[in-house]
Amino acid sequence: MGARPPLSSFGIWMLGPALLKYGNDAQKKEHLPKIAAGEIRWCQGYSEPNAGSDLASLQTRAESDGDDFVITGSKIWTSYANYADWIFCLVRTDPTAKKHDGISFILFDMTSKGVTTKPILLISGYSPFCETFFDGVRVPKSHVVGTVNRGWDVAKYLLQHERAMISGMGERGVGRPLGQIAADSVGTDALGRLDDAMLRGQIASFDVDEAALAACAERAVDLAKAGQAHPAFSSAMKYYGTELNKRRYEILMSAGGVDALEWESERSRQGARPRAWLRTKANSIEGGTSEVMLGIVAKRILDLPGA
Amino acid sequence: MALVLTEEQSMLRDSARGLISDKAPVSHLRHLRDSKDPTGFSKELWQSFAEMGYAGLLVPEEFGGSGLGFMEAGIVTEEIGRTLMPSPFLATSVVAASALNRGGSAAQKSEYLPKISNGSLLATLAIDEGAKHRPLQTNLQAVRAGNGFKLSGAKALVVDGHVADLFIVAARTAGAAGKREGLTLFLVNSKAKGVAIERTIMVDAHNAARIEFANVELTADSVLGEVDQAAGLLDGILDIGRGAVAAEMVGLSDEVFGRTVEYLKNRKQFGKLIGEFQALQHRAAQLYVDIEITRAAVMKALQALDADVAKAASAVAVAKARAGTTATRAVQEGVQMHGGMGMTDQFDIGFFMKRARICEELFGDANYHTEQLARARGY
Ligand SMILES: Cc1cc2nc3c(=O)[nH]c(=O)nc-3n(C[C@H](O)[C@H](O)[C@H](O)COP(=O)(O)OP(=O)(O)OC[C@H]3O[C@@H](n4cnc5c(N)ncnc54)[C@H](O)[C@@H]3O)c2cc1C
Ligand SMILES: Cc1cc2nc3c(=O)[nH]c(=O)nc-3n(C[C@H](O)[C@H](O)[C@H](O)COP(=O)(O)OP(=O)(O)OC[C@H]3O[C@@H](n4cnc5c(N)ncnc54)[C@H](O)[C@@H]3O)c2cc1C
Numbered sequence: 001m002g003a004r005p006p007l008s009s010f011g012i013w014m015l016g017p018a019l020l021k022y023g024n025d026a027q028k029k030e031h032l033p034k035i036a037a038g039e040i041r042w043c044q045g046y047s048e049p050n051a052g053s054d055l056a057s058l059q060t061r062a063e064s065d066g067d068d069f070v071i072t073g074s075k076i077w078t079s080y081a082n083y084a085d086w087i088f089c090l091v092r093t094d095p096t097a098k099k100h101d102g103i104s105f106i107l108f109d110m111t112s113k114g115v116t117t118k119p120i121l122l123i124s125g126y127s128p129f130c131e132t133f134f135d136g137v138r139v140p141k142s143h144v145v146g147t148v149n150r151g152w153d154v155a156k157y158l159l160q161h162e163r164a165m166i167s168g169m170g171e172r173g174v175g176r177p178l179g180q181i182a183a184d185s186v187g188t189d190a191l192g193r194l195d196d197a198m199l200r201g202q203i204a205s206f207d208v209d210e211a212a213l214a215a216c217a218e219r220a221v222d223l224a225k226a227g228q229a230h231p232a233f234s235s236a237m238k239y240y241g242t243e244l245n246k247r248r249y250e251i252l253m254s255a256g257g258v259d260a261l262e263w264e265s266e267r268s269r270q271g272a273r274p275r276a277w278l279r280t281k282a283n284s285i286e287g288g289t290s291e292v293m294l295g296i297v298a299k300r301i302l303d304l305p306g307a
Numbered sequence: 308m309a310l311v312l313t314e315e316q317s318m319l320r321d322s323a324r325g326l327i328s329d330k331a332p333v334s335h336l337r338h339l340r341d342s343k344d345p346t347g348f349s350k351e352l353w354q355s356f357a358e359m360g361y362a363g364l365l366v367p368e369e370f371g372g373s374g375l376g377f378m379e380a381g382i383v384t385e386e387i388g389r390t391l392m393p394s395p396f397l398a399t400s401v402v403a404a405s406a407l408n409r410g411g412s413a414a415q416k417s418e419y420l421p422k423i424s425n426g427s428l429l430a431t432l433a434i435d436e437g438a439k440h441r442p443l444q445t446n447l448q449a450v451r452a453g454n455g456f457k458l459s460g461a462k463a464l465v466v467d468g469h470v471a472d473l474f475i476v477a478a479r480t481a482g483a484a485g486k487r488e489g490l491t492l493f494l495v496n497s498k499a500k501g502v503a504i505e506r507t508i509m510v511d512a513h514n515a516a517r518i519e520f521a522n523v524e525l526t527a528d529s530v531l532g533e534v535d536q537a538a539g540l541l542d543g544i545l546d547i548g549r550g551a552v553a554a555e556m557v558g559l560s561d562e563v564f565g566r567t568v569e570y571l572k573n574r575k576q577f578g579k580l581i582g583e584f585q586a587l588q589h590r591a592a593q594l595y596v597d598i599e600i601t602r603a604a605v606m607k608a609l610q611a612l613d614a615d616v617a618k619a620a621s622a623v624a625v626a627k628a629r630a631g632t633t634a635t636r637a638v639q640e641g642v643q644m645h646g647g648m649g650m651t652d653q654f655d656i657g658f659f660m661k662r663a664r665i666c667e668e669l670f671g672d673a674n675y676h677t678e679q680l681a682r683a684r685g686y
Pocket of ligand 2 (some may be wrong): 534560575576577581586587643644646647648650
């Protein structure tokens with residue numbers, strides 16, 4: 001665990017809700033059934049080399065040419081771009097407007113002429129994402145979701161869903177409780193307690209926080225149903241959920257000791273645990289960093305000045 | 308069940324908040340403290356609590372109570388936490404009422420519960436003997452004497468012990484300290500011969516006492532529940548108390564946090580509102596997240612208690628542990644972000660810090676409950 005959920009999730013968890021809210025009838029009809037069936041694999045073209053946390057400063061251009069936009073620029077950290085069939089992408093359609101106002105949200109086929117991808121290797125040794133280049137890619141204007149130049153609304157709405165999804169990734173967890181996993185490698189004392197008092201304390205504190213977070217996730221859903229949810233609450237959950245998942249893997253590494261460090265072998269399932277551990281470090285970066293999430297909470301929920 | 312308040316619960320919260328914030332803002336506690344009030348709470352206000360049905364909130368209707376649940380009790384303690392109102396609600400209406408209702412004979416219930424409901428009887432659980440909450444370490448001795456028992460030993464941090472009419476005393480009738488077997492609960496009249504009460508002025512200016520029992524003679528019908536077998540009953544009563552205290556800590560944390568965020572929006576330094584500094588913004592945001600997560604955990608525990616007290620232990624351990632950690636953090640950040648002002652007695656923040664410290668110790672601190680969870684999960 002700790003990897004992004006499967007490729008199909010980009011459609012179901014992220015694009016689907018955004019299309020339901022902002023898509024026109026033709027777009028819904030074309031894409032929603034395929035998203036539901038998992039037929040089309042989607043990727044997310046948001047981040048650029050110079051537009052990470054400050055996403056709205058993105059520079060990929062889309063120039064109007066008759067019924068088409070012609071797209072030129074590059075994206076980075078595009079998860080599974082090399083496997084994806086289609087992309088939902090943020091492009092700048094008005095370079096003269098203020099940065100949030102000139103962005104459009106557009107869908108296109110990754111086999112379009114002018115699209116190339118180049119995989120990037122992660123510290124986990126996996127290569128789940130790419131640099132993505134667009135060189136004069138022609139996309140019909142009918143593929144814009146929502147209004148031209150109002151793509152930031154769609155982008156933010158989709159991010160709320162993405163953050164809710166990422167915050168829940170840790171909860172499904174590793175199956176067996178941490179205390180039992182640790183007992184296998186650390187052993188137990190005469191009373192049946194973990195034979196490492198400090199580790200035991202860390203696991204117990206983790207278990208308290210994890211159970212509390214699960215209650216809060218449940219409550220977030222109930223509040224949404226009751227129409228009482230704050231739209232920025234997913235940022236709060238994203239922050240806590242991802243930090244907690246990193247804690248889980250630090251504990252797993254500590255519990256596993258040297259056994260958890262093997263990188264290439266049958267026995268270690270090709271280093272499954274250390275690779276998953278390293279992958280979790282991205283949880284608090286992808287979909288908006290922890291610092292950015294705290295900034296959103298400070299500004300939108302706490303209404304602090306200048307945030 | 309959804310983790311949001313129902314309409315009735317929201318109404319209860321609003322009316323409790325109205326009464327408490329109106330009649331007992333923090334200045335009420337300050338006045339009681341500074342005047343060294345011998346009762347330590349307002350009897351008049353307690354009468355209002357009874358009239359509004361709060362004193363008997365958990366008492367079944369047949370005994371004159373409101374017949375509500377632990378979720379509702381938590382709503383009231385959360386509001387109490389916002390103004391730190393000293394009140395017999397926790398000791399009498401939550402803990403003692405639950406003890407009598409769950410463990411009492413028909414005669415005991417009909418003798419005491421109506422008086423709790425109408426506000427005329429104050430009762431409290433006397434459990435801890437040492438510095439830390441260790442219920443199984445109970446070692447106050449109850450030896451058989453004729454048809455009854457004789458009680459000898461001492462209890463510490465008996466909440467409202469100096470004003471209570473009735474003590475519910477955990478005693479050892481068999482076995483060694485540390486064992487589950489051999490615990491018995493007794494109902495003891497506070498005026499009984501051999502009972503010595505010393506009011507202890509604690510850091511939070513709320514009410515507590517040390518109580519000594521010197522060969523206090525009790526009849527057989529003063530046993531609450533079964534002789535030697537009180538551990539299970541006690542677990543339930545304590546978990547109910549823990550849930551209520553955890554809710555009080557949520558109210559307290561939320562109030563301190565609200566006051567602190569307000570301060571960040573008003574205090575200027577370096578030509579800016581201090582709330583503009585990201586170092587403070589992020590800490591405030593983290594504290595907000597902590598409080599919301601704890602709030603959910605506490606609601607979960609109160610619902611679990613309402614569903615089945617005997618199965619709520621883990622949810623309660625999570626809630627009390629989280630509430631302790633969160634409140635500790637909230638009051639520290641509260642004082643820190645108020646700068647020098649936070650350190651002054653004239654300012655209210657310090658009262659919250661002191662109460663949080665008592666709530667943390669009451670019925671087991673975060674370490675205690677984290678340990679309980681580890682044991683329950685078998686590692
Ligand atoms: C595994 C993984 C998968 C990803 N998948 C995708 C994808 O499919 N599609 C896509 O578009 N993007 C994807 N991303 C990109 C991700 O959204 C960005 O990495 C993220 O938004 C951060 O941007 P950045 O990497 O440029 O870091 P930067 O924005 O340069 O941040 C560097 C550091 O500065 C901090 N920082 C930045 N601004 C502030 C501020 N205002 N206040 C305080 N601190 C600040 C950050 O928190 C961070 O710690 C993925 C990233 C990862 C790691
Ligand atoms: C016990 C005690 C003894 C003292 N003795 C003396 C003494 O003998 N002589 C004397 O002159 N003074 C004394 N002081 C005053 C002390 O120096 C100040 O309280 C301290 O400098 C903080 O100032 P303040 O109280 O105005 O808080 P503020 O400056 O208003 O700070 C409020 C909060 O905002 C934070 N904050 C402020 N600016 C920033 C920023 N740029 N970035 C991030 N956070 C920020 C602070 O860290 C604090 O958390 C004493 C204070 C105390 C509590």
